[in-house]
Amino acid sequence: MSVSVVIACYQGLPDLDVQLWALARQDYTGDFEVIISDNEGSAALRRHVDTHPLRERLSLRWVDSSDVAGTSHARNVGTRCAVYDFIAYCDQDDAVHSTWLRALSDVGRNADLVGGPLERDTLNDPVVAAWRALPDPSEPVVLGRHLPMTFGCNLGVRRAVFDAVGGWDETYPTAGSDIEFCWRIQEAGFRFGFAPDAMVAYRYRTDIVDTWHQVIDYGREEARVAKQYGAPGRQWWWLPIHAGVVIALCPLWPWAWSRRRRGEWAWVTGNLVGRIRGSIRYRIFYP
Template sequence: MTASVVIAYHRGLPDLEVQLNALAQQDHPGAFEVIVSDNEGSAELRRHVDDHPLRDRLALRWVDSSDIAGTSHARNVGTRCAAHDFIVYCDQDDAVHPGWLRAMVTAGRDADLVGGPLESETLNDPIVAAWRALPDPERPVVLGRFLPMTFGCNLGVRREVFDAVGGWDESYPTAGSDVEFCWRVQVSGHRFAFAPEAMVAYRYRTGVRETFAQAVDYGREEARVAEQFGAPGRQWWWFPIHAGVVVALCPVWPWAWSRRRRGEWSWVTGNLVGRVWGSLRHRVIYL
């Protein structure tokens, strides 16, 4: 099976180079192309892609998706420009492992939607890598006690399925879009598969404020998706446990916090704030 790799781009240099170099190391035996969908509308990026030394190796193309802001729109534009019938998404600031595309394509032969795991050691220093735990790499994530999902930075879908469900929901510009897309594909009757060998090195935010804001967004939008699909949501007893972790990680003297402690606390606290915010806003219990 051939494949089109779509990367949603916004102010992603120089990290994009790491991802393009990783894609050039793929051991996938079939043909594939790489589409950089530019949500910024950057003349610099277009020149960069047009003159890139890996342009022929990757069948690298630039497409403009700057008319509407958001990762979902960039992925939609990139997908609709794709030459192949199996679409695989990765992010501008990550790095796919050498066997990633081969594993995704292999799993896609018997499924309509494919996901893979993430790891945090390759692209993050040890302190930042300890800020948050990633899911078990051997099985997919199940959110809201509903259906499995995969992250948008490691997702494959058949083009006919993408078209059948109407693509990515652009009312979710960033956070929550992958959960919504995965659930919508599955409730429409399509098959999901998980490929443990399709590993992606995932890059964390390195600022405490950025980490907190990202966690809030994730928690809030997950609650929104749960309400949209009528998912059972999280069990109520997780709330006191989560709140207890927030208290336990919070030192008495903030100015004595280590960088690791600040990052851990920002992530778990931001996620709790987002869940509470989303639960109140969307009138669903997702704590």
């Protein structure tokens, strides 16, 4: 199987180079190309790609996707420029493990949509890594008690399937787009596969305010997807449990005002705030 790797990019330097060198270390023996879909339309990034030392090795290409803002649009543009029939998505600021492409493509031989796990220790310092727990790497994530999904930074799909469902939904520019894409593909009758060895080192945001806004967006748009697809979501008794965790983590005492504790609280509380906002906006009970 030959693979086109698509990276949606916006102000991606210098982190992009970490990802490109990770792609150069793949143990995959098939042909693959790497497409940088630039949602900023940066002349500097284009020069960087055109003169990159890995350009030949990775069959590296730059494409302009700056006409419409959003990760979903950038992924659509990059995919429609792809040469090969299996598309693998990763992000500009992460680092795929050396087994990533081989594991995705192996599972992709018998599945239409493939996901893999994330790990938080390689690219984050221990304090930041403690802010957010990641799902069990041995099994796929199931959100809203509905269908399995995989994150957009670690996703493989057959090009024919991408075309059949119309690509990424650009009304979800960033948050929630991967959930919606995965659920739409499965509801169209295509098969989901999970590749535990397709591991990606995931980079967290290091600013607590940025993290707060990010997780609110996640929670709000997850409620939107749940409404769109009729996902039952969490049961009503989960709301007091979530609120209790927020209160328990709240840094009220001087000893609790460590950066680690503030980050944990921001993530848990922001998730609850986002779900409440999404419940109100999209008229669904999704605490």
